Amino acid sequence: MAEPKIKYDRQLRIWGDQGQAALEKASICLLNCGPTGSETLKNLVLGGIGSITVVDGTKVEVGDLGNNFMVDESCVGQSKAKCVCAFLQELNDAVKAKFIEEYPEALIETNPSFFSQFTLVVATQLVEESMVKLDRICREANVMLLFARSYGLAGFVRISVKEHAVVESKPDHMWDVIGLNNPWPELRSFAESIDLDTAEPVTHKHIPFVIILIKLVEEWTKSHGGRLPSTSNEKQEFKGLIKARMISTDEENYKEAVQNASKVFTPRGISSELQTIINDGSSEVDSGSSDFWVMVAALKEFIANEGDGETPLEGSIPDMASSTELYVNLQRVYQAKAEADFLVMERRVRDILKRIGRDPYSITKTNIKNFCKNARKLRICRYRTIEEEFNTPAQAEIQKLLIDEDYCFAAGFYILLRAADRFAANFNCFPGQFDGGLDEDISRLKTIAVGLLNDLGCNGSNLIEDLVNEIVRYGAAELHAVSAFIGGVASQEVIKLITRQFVPMTGTFIFNGIDHKSQILRL
Amino acid sequence: MAETSAQLSRSRDLDKLLLRPGPLVDSSFEPGPDLRDDLKEYVKVLVVGAGGLGCELLKDLALSGFRNLEVIDMDRIEVSNLNRQFLFRLEDVGKPKAEVAAKRVMERISGVDIKHHFCRIEDKPIDFYSDFNIIVLGLDSAEARSYINAVACGFLEYDDDDNPQPQTIKPMVDGGTEGFKGHVRVIVPGVTPCFECTIWLFPVQVKFPLCTLAETPRNAAHCIEYAHLIKWDEVHSGKTFDPDNPEHMQWVYQEALKRAELFGITGVTYSFTQGVVKNIIPAIASTNAIISAACALETLKIVTGCSKTLSNYLMYNGADGLHTKVTDLMKSSDCLVCGPGILIELETSVTLRKFMDMLEDHPKLHLTRVSVTYRGKNLYMQAPPVLEEMTRPNLELPLFDLMSKTRKDIIHVNGMAGEGDKKQSCLRKLRIVFKGIDGVTDVDMAGGA
Numbered sequence: 024m025a026e027p028k029i030k031y032d033r034q035l036r037i038w039g040d041q042g043q044a045a046l047e048k049a050s051i052c053l054l055n056c057g058p059t060g061s062e063t064l065k066n067l068v069l070g071g072i073g074s075i076t077v078v079d080g081t082k083v084e085v086g087d088l089g090n091n092f093m094v095d096e097s098c099v100g101q102s103k104a105k106c107v108c109a110f111l112q113e114l115n116d117a118v119k120a121k122f123i124e125e126y127p128e129a130l131i132e133t134n135p136s137f138f139s140q141f142t143l144v145v146a147t148q149l150v151e152e153s154m155v156k157l158d159r160i161c162r163e164a165n166v167m168l169l170f171a172r173s174y175g176l177a178g179f180v181r182i183s184v185k186e187h188a189v190v191e192s193k194p195d196h197m198w199d200v201i202g203l204n205n206p207w208p209e210l211r212s213f214a215e216s217i218d219l220d221t222a223e224p225v226t227h228k229h230i231p232f233v234i235i236l237i238k239l240v241e242e243w244t245k246s247h248g249g250r251l252p253s254t255s256n257e258k259q260e261f262k263g264l265i266k267a268r269m270i271s272t273d274e275e276n277y278k279e280a281v282q283n284a285s286k287v288f289t290p291r292g293i294s295s296e297l298q299t300i301i302n303d304g305s306s307e308v309d310s311g312s313s314d315f316w317v318m319v320a321a322l323k324e325f326i327a328n329e330g331d332g333e334t335p336l337e338g339s340i341p342d343m344a345s346s347t348e349l350y351v352n353l354q355r356v357y358q359a360k361a362e363a364d365f366l367v368m369e370r371r372v373r374d375i376l377k378r379i380g381r382d383p384y385s386i387t388k389t390n391i392k393n394f395c396k397n398a399r400k401l402r403i404c405r406y407r408t409i410e411e412e413f414n415t416p417a418q419a420e421i422q423k424l425l426i427d428e429d430y431c432f433a434a435g436f437y438i439l440l441r442a443a444d445r446f447a448a449n450f451n452c453f454p455g456q457f458d459g460g461l462d463e464d465i466s467r468l469k470t471i472a473v474g475l476l477n478d479l480g481c482n483g484s485n486l487i488e489d490l491v492n493e494i495v496r497y498g499a500a501e502l503h504a505v506s507a508f509i510g511g512v513a514s515q516e517v518i519k520l521i522t523r524q525f526v527p528m529t530g531t532f533i534f535n536g537i538d539h540k541s542q543i544l545r546l
Numbered sequence: 547m548a549e550t551s552a553q554l555s556r557s558r559d560l561d562k563l564l565l566r567p568g569p570l571v572d573s574s575f576e577p578g579p580d581l582r583d584d585l586k587e588y589v590k591v592l593v594v595g596a597g598g599l600g601c602e603l604l605k606d607l608a609l610s611g612f613r614n615l616e617v618i619d620m621d622r623i624e625v626s627n628l629n630r631q632f633l634f635r636l637e638d639v640g641k642p643k644a645e646v647a648a649k650r651v652m653e654r655i656s657g658v659d660i661k662h663h664f665c666r667i668e669d670k671p672i673d674f675y676s677d678f679n680i681i682v683l684g685l686d687s688a689e690a691r692s693y694i695n696a697v698a699c700g701f702l703e704y705d706d707d708d709n710p711q712p713q714t715i716k717p718m719v720d721g722g723t724e725g726f727k728g729h730v731r732v733i734v735p736g737v738t739p740c741f742e743c744t745i746w747l748f749p750v751q752v753k754f755p756l757c758t759l760a761e762t763p764r765n766a767a768h769c770i771e772y773a774h775l776i777k778w779d780e781v782h783s784g785k786t787f788d789p790d791n792p793e794h795m796q797w798v799y800q801e802a803l804k805r806a807e808l809f810g811i812t813g814v815t816y817s818f819t820q821g822v823v824k825n826i827i828p829a830i831a832s833t834n835a836i837i838s839a840a841c842a843l844e845t846l847k848i849v850t851g852c853s854k855t856l857s858n859y860l861m862y863n864g865a866d867g868l869h870t871k872v873t874d875l876m877k878s879s880d881c882l883v884c885g886p887g888i889l890i891e892l893e894t895s896v897t898l899r900k901f902m903d904m905l906e907d908h909p910k911l912h913l914t915r916v917s918v919t920y921r922g923k924n925l926y927m928q929a930p931p932v933l934e935e936m937t938r939p940n941l942e943l944p945l946f947d948l949m950s951k952t953r954k955d956i957i958h959v960n961g962m963a964g965e966g967d968k969k970q971s972c973l974r975k976l977r978i979v980f981k982g983i984d985g986v987t988d989v990d991m992a993g994g995a
Contacts, residue, residue: 032626036821036828037725058609066831069629086558088655092605095654114632175562176843176853194866229762342765350764351810429872455562489569496568500559503609504843507602511835515726515864518832525726528868536843537570537853539730539860541870 027071027117034070042522043071047117049142049521050074054127054157056107057501059173060147061093062510067517068111074119075111076141079104080126090503131156139164143517147171148501151413151444158183158409167520170409171513174443175497176536177436178509182406182516182527186305188315189402190394191524201336202360203236203287204251213356214238217349219268227270229346231353232280239264239280240287252288261287275344292332293399300401301326310379314386317379318394319401321371325364334398335364365395402526412531412546413441418480420545425481433533433542435487438479439494442472455498465495493537505536557582560611563852572851581850586613586657589849592678593617594667594694596643598829599684599721601633602838604651607682608658610846616678618663618670619644630831667693672958673922676701676716682845683720684838686827688748689970691720695733695741696883696973700958702735704886710736719844721837725828726864728837730856731875732844738858739877740884747875751825766806766813770822773801789824798823836862882910887956887975894946894980898926901945905959911974913961920949920957928961946980953983 028035035043049072053060056079064075083098083106091107098106108122123130127146130137131153138144138160146157146168154170161168161183168183202210214237221227243252243261252261262284269277293301301323305312308320326332338361340354369391373383424434446454446468454464469491476482512532519527530543557564564582567575591612593603596619607615623631623638623646633650634643648660663670667690675681675697685691695718703714718733720741733740758764759772778787778798788794799819806814820826840860847853859873879885888910892901898918905913918925925940925948927933940948949955957976962969 026625029625030628032629032817032820033826033829034629035817036826037830062835065632066835069632069831071629084558085555089556090559090609092609092654096656113635192866345762345764347762347764347809347811350762455566461566492569496562496566498562498566500562502559502563502843504606504839504846507606507835507839508843511832511837511839512864512868515830515832515836516868518830519864525864526866528864532868539840539856539870539872543868 031071038518038522038524042524045522046518047071047073050076050140051517052076052078052138052141052144054078054130054144054146055148056091056093056103057087057148057173058091058503058506059171059178059501059510059513060145061091061107061111062507063145063147063171063513063517064107064111065093065114066511066514068114068118068120070518071115071117072521073142075108075121077104077108077111077120077122078125078127078130079107079122080124080129090501090506092503127157128153131160135160136164138166141166143167143169143520145169145171145513145517147513148173150447151441152448154409155413162408169513169517169520171509172440173501173506173509173534174440175494175500175502176505177440177494177497178505178534178536179437179440180509180512180516180528180532180534181409182404182520183409184404184406184520187404187406187520187523187527188313189404189523189526190315190397192397192400192402192526193524194400200233200236200283200286200340201333203233203283204240205291206237207360209359210237210356213353224270226346228274228276229344229349230276231343231345231349232276232283233340233343233353234349235265235268235276235280236283236287239268258284258288279343293326293334297334297399297401300403303403308375308379310381312379314390317375317381317386318368318372318391320375321368322394322398324371324375325368329364329367335368335395336361337396337399338362361395365392368395404527404529406529407546416479416546417544421479422481424542424544425487429540430542431487432490432535432537432540434544435490436494436535437531437533437544437546438475438481438487439468439472439490442468442475443494443499445471445475453499455495457498461495465491468495505534508536509534557611564611564850568853571853572847572855575851577852582611585611585850588614589680590614590616590678591845592675592681593684594681594690595619595684595686596647596662597621597627597684597686598630598723598831598834599838599841600643601631601647602834603682603684603721603842604633604647604660606839606842607845608651608655608660610842612845613658615648615658616661616663617644617648618665618667619647620664620666630829630834632831671922672697672700672919678716680845680849681716681718682841683718684841685720686722688745691741692745693971693973694718698733699735699740699742699884700973700975702884703956704736708886717848719841719848721841723829723833723837725830726833728833728862730837730840730844730860730862732848732856732858734848734858735884737877739875740881742883743878743881744859744875763805763809763811765811766802766815766818767822769805769809769811769814770798770802770819772805773798774823777801777805795820795823833862833864836864882974887977889977889979891979891981892945894944894983896945897942898945898948899941902926902941905961911963912965913959913963913972913974914969916959916961918957918959920955925957945978949978954979 031043051072053064056077081103083094083101083103085099087094093107093110102124104122104124108120112120144161144166162185170181172179214234217230217234219238252258262281265280301319305316306319306323308317338358340357372386372391376383376385421434424430443453454468455461472491516527519525528543530545533542533544535541565577567577591607593600596617604617621643623634623641623643625639627634633647638646642664644662644664648662652658652660681698683691683694698716698718701714701716703711705711715735720731722729754768754771759768759776763769763772799816802814802819844856847855857874859875861871863869902916905911905916915928917927924937926937955978957978959976960973963972964970
């Protein structure tokens with residue numbers, strides 16, 4: 024294949040060579056290749072996923088030509104899995120594409136070990152009963168699982184993984200200038216080497232704001248008994264102190280100092296989110312712990328000891344008004360501290376590995392360094408099993424949303440998609456699937472939905488009256504545009520799960536194609 | 547007979563939505579086979595852009611019951627498109643995007659007709675755009691959006707009470723992506739805010755001050771922009787930098803590297819150089835799929851009324867969890883583009899030249915290098931030279947005569963607005979009213995006087 028670097032350039036700028044390597048190693052199994060499943064895979068194949076296995080037992084019908092781009096007239100009567108697989112292969116010859124002509128339900132029943140060979144299973148258009156069974160199989164085999172469903176103008180995407188740890192969560196704005204109110208010795212002496220009161224205007228406007236703040240904080244604390252500005256009056260006063268040092272109105276560095284003054288007031292320490300992670304039971308590590316939790320255990324020790332309540336420094340600083348020399352030197356001071364912190368972390372990781380009986384070098388330097396760089400941004404996502412969700416859903420969450428002006432449709436769709444599955448289990452077809460007897464289907468579905476709401480301990484039957492009609496109108500149609508949306512969301516989540524970069528959705532995404540007020544339900 | 551049933555079942559899924567009544571639909575919705583057939587027969591959709599969004603849009607629209615599509619794009623296929631623009635293959639590199647995209651979709655979906663236009667959007671006469679029921683935008687620049695928006699809003703006419711006349715409304719659906727994020731918006735000119743009403747949604751691109759580049763570079767991007775914007779011109783007098791020329795890019799990279807070493811700065815790579823110089827926006831297949839699908843769905847809903855429509859801006863962010871948000875943006879009542887137009891009262895004796903001078907001094911317009919069109923006819927064109935020469939004699943004629951002695955009408959002017967190097971081309975709608983003429987003008991009399 025020609026020039027993969029150039030071909031993947033626009034995505035390498037997002038997830039880098041490491042993310043790409045993870046994708047190229049991954050093997051994905053797709054269950055059912057209607058438009059929802061086909062579109063999910065299309066987006067992954069284009070990005071260079073390692074291998075795909077398409078599982079579908081149906082033959083292509085004329086009706087499929089109207090909603091699935093991967094099949095055409097020549098496919099009618101042939102295996103849908105085979106036809107979709109052939110088209111997907113055409114998109115990217117670097118991907119290994121296979122198909123199995125088999126009904127997913129049959130595989131789930133008769134051959135559960137089949138699923139253990141994959142990195143991740145994308146299960147589309149499955150009904151509740153199969154979802155529960157497949158979920159159990161994949162959890163046991165430690166295979167990531169993602170459900171996607173399109174149903175008329177509704178749909179959902181749900182991740183099911185026991186635990187997903189993210190080191191590179193890559194938040195948009197997470198740069199904080201550390202050390203402003205508590206500079207380490209090297210930063211302090213660097214700041215001391217610079218004279219804020221220089222008479223030379225060009226020099227004056229090229230002192231980085233970090234230095235300005237460090238020096239002015241020190242001035243402030245000296246005259247305030249060692250305290251930082253805390254009341255809003257004091258904060259204003261501190262900002263006034265900065266402005267008073269300007270010698271001309273166009274000094275960008277002083278403007279930046281004022282803008283960043285709030286960082287001086289922020290209490291030290293780690294975020295509550297990170298606190299939760301280091302307090303997690305998994306940070307008590309043993310020989311069965313993952314690399315991630317071993318590093319968390321080391322981080323916990325670091326924060327309690329060398330870090331003095333803080334994480335290792337990441338070592339980069341943002342651009343700021345400054346002379347080249349001062350900026351480059353300041354950057355070196357931060358990098359040196361980050362390197363020193365890393366060495367401490369590395370020693371702690373190696374000690375812990377030794378303690379739990381693992382090879383002390385089984386975690387690479389690169390991984391530890393990467394972990395240190397991202398220590399403040401670690402994320403853990405955990406997902407309940409489908410069975411747990413179905414048996415004991417978050418009743419309060421559903422009830423709250425059922426009466427929410429904006430999100431009652433999303434909550435209603437959640438109830439009704441489950442009700443439609445119960446309908447199908449009872450009557451062997453989905454409500455409104457065939458043109459006759461729509462009114463009867465409406466009243467049957469309504470009865471089931473009311474029953475389901477009662478089972479869940481929720482109340483909202485009158486609110487979903489219109490939605491019952493809508494769901495029956497949809498008649499389980501898999502509309503292309505909705506499928507492409509759901510498939511797009513599903514593939515985006517698969518990429519986040521496999522690259523272990525960015526943060527996957529943390530609930531059930533309910534698509535509302537009526538007015539796009541979709542919602543994540545935490546069930 | 548077999549043919550008919552095959553046709554019917556091809557729209558098996560879509561029929562549920564278009565043939566059955568429902569409670570949560572638009573008041574205009576008339577479900578039935580006629581609706582489905584009219585969609586095929588009579589509705590024309592223009593897709594602007596055949597890139598990441600455009601490829602998806604053509605597929606999505608063709609599988610949403612639309613049969614008459616056109617696509618316009620000025621670009622040719624590049625290798626770096628192939629990670630997301632799924633209608634293109636390696637062997638298509640170098641061919642026009644619009645042509646290949648149209649061909650691929652027609653090959654797979656029988657009955658769909660897609661006309662392609664391999665040109666700039668500005669190259670098409672305004673009339674071209676009036677031919678479509680709805681325009682779907684898959685673009686990556688604010689300028690191009692602004693242009694199409696102005697064209698579509700230009701068709702809008704207001705009645706005497708300043709209410710938009712429904713038959714002149716040209717709706718647009720606009721999508722955009724960057725990395726894991728994207729947006730969809732529905733623009734119904736005169737009813738919902740147009741692109742110009744909410745131009746603040748698009749952040750101004752940050753440019754480094756030249757003095758930073760020249761005197762105090764601090765990071766890799768500064769070194770690259772120094773090589774690109776300053777050093778290139780110093781060394782290559784008169785030769786324009788071409789970002790698509792690999793030799794030029796290599797030169798900038800090497801110079802940036804030298805400068806970075808000189809100042810002790812790290813991080814200059816070839817890939818980063820390309821990113822900075824070409825302002826590359828990261829793009830992936832999944833986000834384009836999501837945003838295009840929502841655009842196609844809204845297009846179907848606007849045209850058929852088969853459900854409510856997005857009101858009117860959807861934000862999608864998949865970078866940190868998954869967040870979607872719908873915002874009802876507000877219309878700006880004195881918008882120059884979608885509003886009723888700037889009222890200009892004139893004496894019947896004012897010549898076209900005098901009128902154009904007035905536009906330059908007009909406090910809300912400040913337009914220079916003006917071209918003027920009236921009801922699709924060019925009154926004066928700055929370019930190309932042949933048109934300029936042809937229309938030059940009009941300059942000395944009274945505008946009133948050029949407008950067929952109509953007391954009150956809309957004209958469109960195109961020119962440069964803004965100051966200094968921030969000048970950009972813009973299209974404006976003006977409501978011209980001639981003074982001293984009765985509501986019922988006797989055209990012959992006026993002409994004879």
